[in-house]
Amino acid sequence: MSSRLFSSVLDVTTPGRYPRAQKWVWRRVYNMLSRFWSDGDWRFMNYGYLPSDAPFSLQAEDEPERTFIGLYHQALDGLPVEGARVLEVGSGRGGGCRYIARYYAPASVTGLDYSPETVRRAERLNSDTPLLTFETGDAEAMPFADGTFDIVINIESSHCYGDVPAFAREVSRVLKPGGWFTFADMRPKSQVKVLDEQLAAPGLEPSARRNISPNVVAALDAAESRKQQRIRRAFLLKRFMSEFSGSKGSVLYKGLSSGQIVYVARRYRKTG
Structure with missing residues (x-):
């Protein structure tokens, strides 16, 4: 039953299919999760x-989050982050922003998220981290001036958007000339070409393309035991959370393992 329910949710939230419903559903899902998981056990989603x-x-205190930090490490590896103004779009509970601020010596890190409850949770969980701020806002209409940032990062968030081309145009707008956009997310195999077309905003020059699905499945396997410990405490949401978290046997886990769902990583450089 839970797999059928989750498949129905995925159908409604397929990028571009029902854009208004898609944003409405995801915003409420993440508001619910922020209220349900209110402690600092999970800074990453x-x-x-x-x-x-x-x-x-990694420092010893961050080792429990290694698998989740890995998506940020691969996204920023080799980029000129030191002294940069960094924006994460879809910053969630703030773990990625916190990692960037603590490990890369940026000038500042801003996290933008569509869920007000999630932003409030991120502020509380990461109040001890300098250089870090969070704002509520829409990825498709960002509340920032042109050319504000040196690096824009977007991790596993774009599948929630109603208009991915509008998001890509906004990334190009808020980036400084010469700045970097680094992206990672999953799509059904049949939609990967469409995704690349959607991200091809004026001013964004492709730099790197990778399929990182095997690395993501390896991370899911490594985190399985820890997730199950938390899911067992979910009671009425246990089955839904097993699907949502990509646990073994879930729709998403099977899709990533079989290749029907592809997890991609992309980099772009702002021209000019």
């Missing part, structure tokens, strides 16, 4: 990434 090569360095 992504599926994770484990690199195929040598592991990256």
Whole structure:
């Protein structure tokens, strides 16, 4: 029953199919999750990434979050983050912004999220981190001036948007010339080409394209035990959370493992 329900939710929220309903549903899902998981046990809400090569360095206190931090590490690896003004669009509970602020020496990090409850939760969970601010706002109409940021990062968030081309145009607008846009998210295999077309906003020059699905599945496997410990405490939401979190046997886990769902990573450079 829960798999059928979750499949129905995914059908409603397929990017571009029902744009108004899509944004309405996702906003309420994330508001609900922020109220339900109110503690600091989970600062991240992504599926994770484990690199195929040598592991990256982390402080001991951050080791429990390694799989989730991995998506941010791969997104920023090699980019000129030191001294940069960084924006994360779809910042969730703020774990990614916190990691960037603590490890990369940026000038500032701003997290933007559509869910007011999630923004309030991020502010409370990360109040100890300098250089970090959070704002409520729409990825398709960002509340920032042109050319404000050096780097824009977007991790596992765009599937919630009603108008991905509008989001890409906004990224191009708020980036400085020479700035970087780094992106990671999943799509059904049949929609990957469409996604690349949607992200091809004027001023954004493609720099790198990767399929990181195997690394994401490896991260899901590594985090399974920890997720199950938390899901067992969910009571009435237990089955839904198993699907939502990509646990083994879920619709999303099966899709990523079989290749029917593809997790992609992209980089773009702002021209001019």
